[in-house]
Amino acid sequence: MLTPGKLAGMKAVSDARGVIAAAAMDQRGSLQKSLAKEKGGDVTQTMMEEFKVIVSDVLTRHASAILLDPEMGLPAAAARSKNSGLLLAYEKTGYDKVVPGRLPDLLDVWSVRRLKEAGADCIKILLYYAPSDAKAINDHKHAWTERIGDECRANDIPFFLELIGYEEGVDEKSLEYAKKKPEIVTASMKEFSKDRYGVDVLKLEVPIAMTYVEGASVFKGPTAAYSREEAKALFLKSAQATHKPFIYLSAGVSNAEFNETLELASESGVKYSGVLSSHSWSTPDAYPRIYDEQGFITPYAGDSAGFVEKWKRHLTWTNPQTYWGFGFGADINGLGAQGDPRPDADKNPVVYPFAGLGGVKVYKQVSGEKTFDINKDGVAHYGLYPDWVEDLRHVAGDQIVKDLSNGAEAYLEMWERAEGIPSRGCTRTHALRLGASWIARVGAATGALSAISWTAPLTPTLSPHAGRGSIAVAPHPNPLPARGERER
Numbered sequence: 001m002l003t004p005g006k007l008a009g010m011k012a013v014s015d016a017r018g019v020i021a022a023a024a025m026d027q028r029g030s031l032q033k034s035l036a037k038e039k040g041g042d043v044t045q046t047m048m049e050e051f052k053v054i055v056s057d058v059l060t061r062h063a064s065a066i067l068l069d070p071e072m073g074l075p076a077a078a079a080r081s082k083n084s085g086l087l088l089a090y091e092k093t094g095y096d097k098v099v100p101g102r103l104p105d106l107l108d109v110w111s112v113r114r115l116k117e118a119g120a121d122c123i124k125i126l127l128y129y130a131p132s133d134a135k136a137i138n139d140h141k142h143a144w145t146e147r148i149g150d151e152c153r154a155n156d157i158p159f160f161l162e163l164i165g166y167e168e169g170v171d172e173k174s175l176e177y178a179k180k181k182p183e184i185v186t187a188s189m190k191e192f193s194k195d196r197y198g199v200d201v202l203k204l205e206v207p208i209a210m211t212y213v214e215g216a217s218v219f220k221g222p223t224a225a226y227s228r229e230e231a232k233a234l235f236l237k238s239a240q241a242t243h244k245p246f247i248y249l250s251a252g253v254s255n256a257e258f259n260e261t262l263e264l265a266s267e268s269g270v271k272y273s274g275v276l277s278s279h280s281w282s283t284p285d286a287y288p289r290i291y292d293e294q295g296f297i298t299p300y301a302g303d304s305a306g307f308v309e310k311w312k313r314h315l316t317w318t319n320p321q322t323y324w325g326f327g328f329g330a331d332i333n334g335l336g337a338q339g340d341p342r343p344d345a346d347k348n349p350v351v352y353p354f355a356g357l358g359g360v361k362v363y364k365q366v367s368g369e370k371t372f373d374i375n376k377d378g379v380a381h382y383g384l385y386p387d388w389v390e391d392l393r394h395v396a397g398d399q400i401v402k403d404l405s406n407g408a409e410a411y412l413e414m415w416e417r418a419e420g421i422p423s424r425g426c427t428r429t430h431a432l433r434l435g436a437s438w439i440a441r442v443g444a445a446t447g448a449l450s451a452i453s454w455t456a457p458l459t460p461t462l463s464p465h466a467g468r469g470s471i472a473v474a475p476h477p478n479p480l481p482a483r484g485e486r487e488r
Contacts, residue, residue, distance in 0.1 A: 013085035013087060014064055023059040023065075032048055035047070048072045067124060069088065087160065101137035125145070125148055130184065158201065175225055177209070189241040193242040200245075206235075208231045217256065228264070232267055248265070294319060296325075296327070301330050301338070311396065339388060389401060
């Protein structure tokens, strides 16, 4: 049972539907090294703070929360959107490789009280854990986690525990480790689900190594650690080890591997609470699955000729159960490159003025002494997207423009499905749309526990902007039981 303070913290980092859609930017040493490599020189603490401020300012407009560190992230916390919650990391980054056991350590001048005073809605800890380590090592880690749990209880704030498994002396990419991984993950889940630790949400690796599943497309052979059926059984076995909500981590694997892992998890019937991925970006192999799950996709815009080819391919994956519409992602906030002029524009140019959507007459856009022409300048700025749409019409005819016009409706219907409104329930009507707050008032919500709040639970599916992933959400085909009936 969540206390009032813990419930308030969970709500603060969740969106209106009770789903945590957080951005992670608590990296420190690894991020500093990556930026220094790209910069070709040292990156100072001030530069790190400035970088995190920029990321927070942009991403929290679209995220329910952001995970930051108090060492370099407090200016970024202040820069976040007013509607975005805050998770703060409490552990020091990395571990001492000279000392056995990958022992954890807390930030020197911080406590849960101080993190809460700094604005934290939730506390996050990362712990490397090997059940087979010496008793003295694991006693150290158990007591360490207990102290943090007690601090979080005393300050009435949610405790997120991220567990990273290992076995000393074993390569974590090897067949040997793949065989040991299910027990490492399962035993870790069982241990830290005990009430003595006070953990509210577990962040976990999946219990198998997909590259060692027999018959998997990412199987690297020659020897398998488990058959597909054995791997599915291992997902279920690990899930039975906890009554806590848990989130699967992508752990930085390739997109193909992560997608196939999630497919296997779904086949197994395990009811995980969600997915957390800061590394896996979607690729076209995932698109059919997104449409099968009644999701919505907005490919990266780019040049008009290339976008038309994407549109034609997506037409082959449409789902007859959903209203069809199409969208695009410009990714200008992410400094993505915009579309170049069409190569054959001189032979088949957009002719100005033209009739845009709704019959509006569009002339060449003028800024100061510069007159912009889609045929010569491409999408030089946001204001040229009406010209870009007209360019699409020149390449593919009226149908692509119609599909783009239907995109907003298709997108809204996707969210209606995610909020539990029956498929086709609001298609092409003029009724007032009913959001999650209304559903909660009439009793369709079972609580406000992060990503597993609603009786119409959500399956996150990637809706990519050509490698710049955002999230589309569709209803899970197997709803979770009510709070009192759940196994975990």
